[in-house]
Amino acid sequence: MKIHQILKNYNARGKENAMTTERLMELSGLTRREIVAQVKEERKHHFIGSTFQRNGGYYRPANFREIEDYNRQREQRIKLAALTMRPTRWLNKRRGQEGRM
Structure with missing residues (x-):
């Protein structure tokens, strides 16, 4: 089911x-x-x-309020995940330019 x-x-x-x-x-x-x-x-x-x-x-x-609240919470999690990825993106970009860390 x-x-x-x-x-x-x-x-x-x-x-x-x-x-x-x-x-x-x-x-x-x-x-x-x-x-x-x-x-x-x-x-x-x-x-x-x-x-x-x-x-x-x-x-x-x-009700629709619960859907809106749920979406707002999910969007906050996405934003937080994007922020935590910034350092790794920077390191990968730097590694690509220099070939090392």
Whole structure:
């Protein structure tokens, strides 16, 4: 059964009703790694939010505000990742010019 459908069937709507990975594992018979992979695949067609609040878990949005908040958090993570890559890009560029570090 698809994760999105499980979340729908068990009314995991909104962050406050997020379903833990452990519960999804029980209901789906999938491992933690398989849950993550399945969610990644299903996100191509459905919004499946994730949260680290309380016990964390996955949820369907309760409203558009939750979708906006989720997007804002993801964008912040992307910006942070880009900042952490600056030094390695600089080193790679320098290495390419000099052939060493």
